[in-house]
Amino acid sequence: MSDIKTLVDDIYKLFDDNNKEPTKSDLNMFAKNVCESIKTYLTEDNKNKPRKLRMSSLGKPARQLWYEFYRPDLREHLPPYVKIKFLYGHILEELLLLLARTSGHTVTDEQKQLTLDGISGHQDANIDGWVVDVKSASNYGFKKFKGNSLNRENDSFGYLSQIKAYGEAQGNDKLSFLAIDKQSGALALCIPDEKEYPDIRKTIADLKKYLSDKKNKPPRCYEDVEDGSSGNRKLCVECSYCAFKVDCWQDVNDGSGLRKFIYSSGPRWLTVVKKEPNVMEDLA
Numbered sequence: 001m002s003d004i005k006t007l008v009d010d011i012y013k014l015f016d017d018n019n020k021e022p023t024k025s026d027l028n029m030f031a032k033n034v035c036e037s038i039k040t041y042l043t044e045d046n047k048n049k050p051r052k053l054r055m056s057s058l059g060k061p062a063r064q065l066w067y068e069f070y071r072p073d074l075r076e077h078l079p080p081y082v083k084i085k086f087l088y089g090h091i092l093e094e095l096l097l098l099l100a101r102t103s104g105h106t107v108t109d110e111q112k113q114l115t116l117d118g119i120s121g122h123q124d125a126n127i128d129g130w131v132v133d134v135k136s137a138s139n140y141g142f143k144k145f146k147g148n149s150l151n152r153e154n155d156s157f158g159y160l161s162q163i164k165a166y167g168e169a170q171g172n173d174k175l176s177f178l179a180i181d182k183q184s185g186a187l188a189l190c191i192p193d194e195k196e197y198p199d200i201r202k203t204i205a206d207l208k209k210y211l212s213d214k215k216n217k218p219p220r221c222y223e224d225v226e227d228g229s230s231g232n233r234k235l236c237v238e239c240s241y242c243a244f245k246v247d248c249w250q251d252v253n254d255g256s257g258l259r260k261f262i263y264s265s266g267p268r269w270l271t272v273v274k275k276e277p278n279v280m281e282d283l284a
Helices: 004-017 024-043 062-070 080-102 139-146 159-169 200-211
Strands: 113-116 119-122 125-127 130-137 175-181 187-190 259-263 266-272 280-282
Touching: 004 080, 004 175, 004 187, 024 080, 062 200, 080 125, 080 130, 080 175, 113 159, 113 200, 119 159, 130 139, 130 159, 139 175, 139 187, 159 175, 159 200
Parallel strands: 130 175
Antiparallel strands: 113 119, 125 130, 175 187, 259 266, 259 280
16 A cells, blocks of 8 residues: 655656556546636636635634625735636646556545535545645745644644644544645645644634624734834735735724835835835835
8 A cells, every 4th residue: 555655756756767657537637627727717706706614714814704704895906927826836736636646646535525513625635545735835835845844833824724624524633735846846745743733623613703793803813023123014924915904904004004115025015114115115
């Protein structure tokens, strides 16, 4: 029986040996899934679509989910290039499952629907008896997977809550991530320490409670942070990626809201400006 701990080496070996090819049925499944992904990204507009709490959302902060449920109209518009990035990330994840099968590992229960405490979701797959969530990551994000250092403190996107729900729903505590660096093509298998997982049933109960109140937003997810020694303050990384940050932080800068400055490393959202940055401000 194949061992998940050799999965990455076995996938790499496919490209060294050049003597295995996917079965026709596996290729057909891959093509079907990729076609469905492309069609979804090109035809579906979920901006104002009514929301349901799903397993894939369990790692998101309560306030962000509140906005998604009750004020989706305040979501920032995603530029086309960002949507393309999400799309090819999804295609890479499908590719990894194809390669896992081709390398001799047992891949089952792809996109199996699961339910836990009334919350539904579709897992990526089970590989060699392990619940596996497949992730495509930036070079920076990939380091957490490669170093097996994903934990509660650095899990900005709530991956631990998501996979814990998948495992809990099927009574399987063998949980792992198969990740690919979108820039380098490097792969990593990450098996987080059991103590890093949240009490997922409590998480679900807390989120249901927050989302039952349509009128009042939950508390802010994170505090702003110092921007070097300038005296300025900025959004933390988690908030800077949120599509609802403009409305969420509208009271900062003496009520004028966030100020966006364009640095060479990317945009920076300031909540307090004591010293004007020596870079261009985006006033759009």
